[in-house]
Amino acid sequence: MRTPPSDGARRLGRTTTRRAAEAVVRAIIHVCGWLAIVILAAIAIFLAWNSVRAFGEAGLGTMLSGTAWYPTSDPGKFGMLPLILGSLFVTGVALAVSVPVGVAAAVFISEFSGPGVKDVMKSIIEFMAAVPSVVYGLIGVAVVIPLVKDVFALNSGMTALTGGIVLGVMSLPTVISISEDALHAVPFDLRQGSAALGNTRWQTTFKVTVPAAGSGIFAAVMLGLGRAIGETMAVLMLTGNAAVMPTTVLESVRTMTGTIAAEMGEVVQGGLHYSVLFAVGLVLFAITFTINLAADLVLERQRKRWRR
Amino acid sequence: MSGMSRTRRARRSEAVARAVTGLAAVSVVSVALFVLAYIVYHGIGAIDWTFLTDVPRDRGREGGILPVIVGTLWVVATTAGLTLPIGILAGIYLSEYAPRTFTTRAIRLAITNMAGVPSIVYGLFGLAAFVLLAGFGRSIIASALTLTCMTLPVVITATEEALRQIPQDLRQASLALGATRLRTIYKVVLPAAAPGIITGSILGLARAAGETAPILFTGAVFQMRKLPDGLSSRFMSLPYHIYAQVTSVPGWSPTLVWGTALVLVAGVSVVSVVAALWRSAQRRRVKW
Amino acid sequence: MNALLLERDGTLAYTAGAVVADDAVDVATREDATAAVRGTFSLSGVSVAYGRDRVIEGVGMEIPARSVTALIGPSGCGKSTLLRCLNRMNDEIGNVHVDGRITLDGADIMGKAMDPVELRMRVGQVFQRPNPFPMSIYDNIAYGPRTQGIRRKSELDLLVEESLRGAALWDEVKKSLKKHAFELSGGQQQRLCIARALATKPEVILMDEPASALDPISTQQIEDTIAELKDSVTIVIVTHNMQQAARISNQTAFMLRESLEEPAHLVEMGDTKKMFTNPDDSRTESYITGRFG
Ligand SMILES: Nc1ncnc2c1ncn2[C@@H]1O[C@H](COP(=O)(O)OP(=O)(O)OP(=O)(O)O)[C@@H](O)[C@H]1O
Ligand SMILES: [Mg+2]
Numbered sequence: 090m091r092t093p094p095s096d097g098a099r100r101l102g103r104t105t106t107r108r109a110a111e112a113v114v115r116a117i118i119h120v121c122g123w124l125a126i127v128i129l130a131a132i133a134i135f136l137a138w139n140s141v142r143a144f145g146e147a148g149l150g151t152m153l154s155g156t157a158w159y160p161t162s163d164p165g166k167f168g169m170l171p172l173i174l175g176s177l178f179v180t181g182v183a184l185a186v187s188v189p190v191g192v193a194a195a196v197f198i199s200e201f202s203g204p205g206v207k208d209v210m211k212s213i214i215e216f217m218a219a220v221p222s223v224v225y226g227l228i229g230v231a232v233v234i235p236l237v238k239d240v241f242a243l244n245s246g247m248t249a250l251t252g253g254i255v256l257g258v259m260s261l262p263t264v265i266s267i268s269e270d271a272l273h274a275v276p277f278d279l280r281q282g283s284a285a286l287g288n289t290r291w292q293t294t295f296k297v298t299v300p301a302a303g304s305g306i307f308a309a310v311m312l313g314l315g316r317a318i319g320e321t322m323a324v325l326m327l328t329g330n331a332a333v334m335p336t337t338v339l340e341s342v343r344t345m346t347g348t349i350a351a352e353m354g355e356v357v358q359g360g361l362h363y364s365v366l367f368a369v370g371l372v373l374f375a376i377t378f379t380i381n382l383a384a385d386l387v388l389e390r391q392r393k394r395w396r397r
Numbered sequence: 398m399s400g401m402s403r404t405r406r407a408r409r410s411e412a413v414a415r416a417v418t419g420l421a422a423v424s425v426v427s428v429a430l431f432v433l434a435y436i437v438y439h440g441i442g443a444i445d446w447t448f449l450t451d452v453p454r455d456r457g458r459e460g461g462i463l464p465v466i467v468g469t470l471w472v473v474a475t476t477a478g479l480t481l482p483i484g485i486l487a488g489i490y491l492s493e494y495a496p497r498t499f500t501t502r503a504i505r506l507a508i509t510n511m512a513g514v515p516s517i518v519y520g521l522f523g524l525a526a527f528v529l530l531a532g533f534g535r536s537i538i539a540s541a542l543t544l545t546c547m548t549l550p551v552v553i554t555a556t557e558e559a560l561r562q563i564p565q566d567l568r569q570a571s572l573a574l575g576a577t578r579l580r581t582i583y584k585v586v587l588p589a590a591a592p593g594i595i596t597g598s599i600l601g602l603a604r605a606a607g608e609t610a611p612i613l614f615t616g617a618v619f620q621m622r623k624l625p626d627g628l629s630s631r632f633m634s635l636p637y638h639i640y641a642q643v644t645s646v647p648g649w650s651p652t653l654v655w656g657t658a659l660v661l662v663a664g665v666s667v668v669s670v671v672a673a674l675w676r677s678a679q680r681r682r683v684k685w
Numbered sequence: 686m687n688a689l690l691l692e693r694d695g696t697l698a699y700t701a702g703a704v705v706a707d708d709a710v711d712v713a714t715r716e717d718a719t720a721a722v723r724g725t726f727s728l729s730g731v732s733v734a735y736g737r738d739r740v741i742e743g744v745g746m747e748i749p750a751r752s753v754t755a756l757i758g759p760s761g762c763g764k765s766t767l768l769r770c771l772n773r774m775n776d777e778i779g780n781v782h783v784d785g786r787i788t789l790d791g792a793d794i795m796g797k798a799m800d801p802v803e804l805r806m807r808v809g810q811v812f813q814r815p816n817p818f819p820m821s822i823y824d825n826i827a828y829g830p831r832t833q834g835i836r837r838k839s840e841l842d843l844l845v846e847e848s849l850r851g852a853a854l855w856d857e858v859k860k861s862l863k864k865h866a867f868e869l870s871g872g873q874q875q876r877l878c879i880a881r882a883l884a885t886k887p888e889v890i891l892m893d894e895p896a897s898a899l900d901p902i903s904t905q906q907i908e909d910t911i912a913e914l915k916d917s918v919t920i921v922i923v924t925h926n927m928q929q930a931a932r933i934s935n936q937t938a939f940m941l942r943e944s945l946e947e948p949a950h951l952v953e954m955g956d957t958k959k960m961f962t963n964p965d966d967s968r969t970e971s972y973i974t975g976r977f978g
Pocket of ligand 2: 765766893
C-alpha cells in the first residue's frame with residue numbers, strides 16, 4: 090500500500106552541499122545582525138578621527154566654553170556655546186509645544202476614543218511623521234516667520250521661537266506615538282481595579298494609568314527631545330542663523346545642526362574649520378546618544394515591569 | 398460634603414479632562430490638515446505635464462522638475478536595494494538566531510541608538526566614510542549608503558517584530574518535517590511575515606526619500622544638465638531642490654517650489670499612509 | 686500477517702532494521718517486507734534536564750514497530766519532553782541536555798553521526814494544536830516532500846493524494862486542494878497535519894495530545910485515522926484521555942514525577958489491556974482509576 094521510504098542515497102548526497110550552503114547563509118545572517126554595532130561604532134570613530142585636529146589646535150575645553158563663533162576670521166574662533174545655546178533655546182520651545190499637546194493627545198487617543206477615531210488619529214500621525222523636514226521648513230517660511238514677525242513686532246521673523254514652534258509640531262508624532270504605546274501597555278486589570286473602586290474614567294486615567302505609564306511618557310519626551318536637537322533642515326531655514334549668544338527666544342539663533350549644514354559646503358577638506366565641524370557633530374552625537382540610551386533604559390524597565 | 402456634590406464634581410472634572418485632551422487631539426489634527434491643505438492649495442497650480450517632464454530653467458524659477466524626480470527615484474531605489482537585504486537578514490538574526498545574551502542586548506541598543514542619531518551626523522559620517530575614505534566621491538552610491546545606515550534600524554525593527562508575530566508552532570511543524578532552520582525561515586516564516594516587513598520597509602524608505610541633511614554633502618547637487626547615468630553620477634533630489642531654491646535663489650518661484658513640495662509629500666505620505674493602513678488591515682485579517 | 690508477526694518479535698525487527706540503516710542505498714530496491722519492520726525505538730537510561738532542572742531520569746523502553754504506544758502520566762511529568770527526544774526536537778530548544786541511549790532500528794539517534802534533519806524525515810510529529818502552514822492544502826502536504834528534493838508534479842500529486850487518504854481527509858478536500866489551509870475546520874486542520882507528516886513517508890509518527898483541542902466527532906475521526914495507520918507506521922501518542930489510550934493503543938507507558946525536586950521516571954510499561962485491568966504498580970492503578978472516577 091505505502092511505497093517504501095524515499096531514496097536515502099539521494100538525501101545523503103545532498104546533505105553535504107546543503108550543509109555548506111547553510112553555513113554560508115548563516116554566516117551572512119550573523120554578519121548582518123552585528124552590522125548595527127559596527128555602523129554605530131564606525132560613526133563614533135569617524136567623527137572622533139576627523140575631530141582630532143580640532144581638539145589639538147582649538148582644544149575641547151576652549152570650544153565648549155567659548156562664546157564667540159567666528160570660524161572664518163584669522164585666526165578662527167570656534168566657541169560652540171552660542172551654537173549649543175541656540176540648540177537648547179529652539180529645543181526648549183519645541184518641547185514646550187510638543188509635550189503638553191502630545192501627551193494630552195496621546196491620553197485622548199488611548200483613553201477616550203473608540204477604535205474608529207483611533208485609526209484615523211494614527212493615520213494622521215503617520216502622515217505628520219512622513220512629511221519631510223524641508224517641507225515643514227518651507228511652511229515655516231511661508232506661515233510662521235511672518236506670523237512671529239507681526240505678533241511680536243520684530244524686524245525679522247527668523248527667531249528661535251519660529252524654529253521651535255515648527256520643531257515642536259515635527260516632534261509631535263514621536264511624543265504621541267510613544268506615549269500612546271506606554272499608556273496602551275498599562276494592564277487592563279489595573280484600570281478595571283480602579284474603576285471597580287468607583288473612580289470615573291478620568292480619575293482612573295489621572296490617578297492610575299498616567300502614573301503607571303509615567304516612565305514610558307518620560308521616554309517619549311526624551312525621544313522627542315532627541316529628535317528636536319538633531320533636526321536640521323527646518324531650523325536652518327527658520328532661525329536666521331546668527332551665531333551669537335542668545336538671550337531671548339525672540340532672537341535669531343544658530344543651532345549645532347544648522348552650523349554643520351550651512352558651513353560644511355564652504356570649508357577646505359581636512360582644514361581646521363572642517364575638523365571643528367566634525368567636533369560639533371561629535372558633541373551632537375554624544376548628546377543624542379546619551380538621551381537615547383536613557384530613554385531606552387527607561388523603556389526597557391517598563392517593558393520588564395508589565396511582562397508577566 | 399454630600400455624596401451628590403462629590404459625584405457632580407467628579408463628573409465635571411471628567412468633562413473638563415475630556416475637553417482638554419480632546420482639544421489637544423483636535424489641534425494636532427488641525428495642524429496636520431492645515432499642513433496638507435496648505436501644500437495642496439499652493440502646489441496644485443504648478444502640477445501639469447510640463448512641470449513633471451521638463452528640466453528646471455532659469456535656476457529653477459521656471460521649467461519643470463524631471464531630473465529632480467528621477468534623481469530622487471535613483472537614490473531611493475539604490476537605498477532600497479542596499480537596505481532591504483541587509484535589514485531583513487539582520488532582523489532574521491535577531492528574531493531567529495540571536496542568543497539571549499548581553500551581546501544581543503547590545504545589538505538592540507545599537508539599533509535604537511542608530512534610529513536616534515541626527516540625520517546631519519549621518520551626513521558627516523557619509524562624507525568621511527563613503528565620499529572620502531571609500532573614494533566614491535559625491536555620488537548616488539555615497540548618498541544611498543548614507544541613507545542606508547539611517548534606514549537600517551527601521552527595516553531591522555520592522556522585520557524582527559513581524560517575525561516575532563509568527564507563532565512558534567509553525568516553526569516547530571516545519572522543523573519536525575525535516576526542514577532545516579534556514580528552509581523553515583525561508584519557506585514558512587518569511588512569507589507569513591511578509592506584510593509586516595514590507596510595510597515597515599516602505600515607511601523607512603519613504604522617510605529616506607524626504608531626507609535632506611544626509612545627502613547634503615554626499616552627492617546632491619543644485620543643478621545638472623543631464624539625468625543620472627549610473628551610481629557614480631551626482632543627482633538632483635526633491636527635498637534638496639526645495640531647500641536650495643528657498644535659500645539660494647533670489648526671487649524663487651513659490652508656485653514651482655510648492656509644486657515640488659506637493660510632489661514630494663504626495664509621494665512620501667501616500668505611500669506611508671497606504672502601507673500603514675494595509676498593515677493594520679492585514680493584522681486584523683490574519684489571527685494566529 | 687507479516688506485520689503482526691514482526692510486531693511480537695522485537696528482535697527480528699531490530700536486526701532487520703539495522704541492516705537497512707547501514708545500507709541505505711538499497712532501500713528503494715528492497716521488498717516491502719524489509720521496509721515493514723522499520724520504526725523500532727529502543728531507549729535506555731534516558732535523562733533530560735532543562736538547564737539545572739532535571740525533569741526525566743533513567744527511562745528505558747522498547748517501542749515496537751507498527752503499533753500504537755501511549756504515553757500517559759500527570760501534567761508536567763515530561764511526556765512531551767520524552768516525545769521530543771525521539772525526533773530530537775529538543776535540540777531546537779535552548780539549554781536542554783539529553784543523556785542516555787536512544788536507537789531507531791538499531792542506529793543511535795543521539796550521536797553526531799545522526800543528522801537531526803534526516804531523523805525528522807523518518808520520525809514525523811503531530812502537535813497538540815493544529816498548526817497548518819499559511820498556504821494551500823496542497824502546498825502544506827507537499828512541503829515535506831519538497832524539502833526532500835522531490836520536485837516532479839506527478840510524484841507530488843501522488844504523494845498528496847496518498848497522504849490525504851492516509852489521514853482520511855481526501856474525500857473532504859479533493860475538490861479544493863488549492864484552498865487555504867486556514868479555511869478548514871479545526872478537526873480537518875489536525876488531519877491535514879497528520880497527512881502532512883505522512884507525506885515524508887516516516888517510519889514513526891509522534892503525536893502530542895493530537896485530539897485535545899478538538900470536539901468529540903473530530904476526536905473520533907483522528908482515532909479512526911490512527912487505527913488505520915498503525916498497520917504501516919509506528920505511532921507514539923501522548924494523551925490525557927485514559928479511555929482514548931485504552932481504545933487505541935497496543936501498549937502503554939506510565940510516567941510519574943513524584944515531586945518537583947526529583948525527576949520523573951517510567952513507572953511501568955506494558956500491554957495496554959494489562960495496564961488498564963491489572964497493572965503491576967499500585968500507582969498506575971490509582972492514576973488510571975482516579976482519572977476514570
Ligand atoms: N522549554 C522548557 N524549558 C524549561 N523547562 C521546561 C521546558 N519545557 C518543559 N519544561 C519542564 O519540564 C517538565 C516536563 O514538561 P513536559 O512539557 O514534558 O510535561 P508533559 O508531561 O508533557 O505535561 P503536559 O501533560 O501538561 O503536556 C515540566 O516541569 C516543565 O516545566
Ligand atoms: Mg505535553
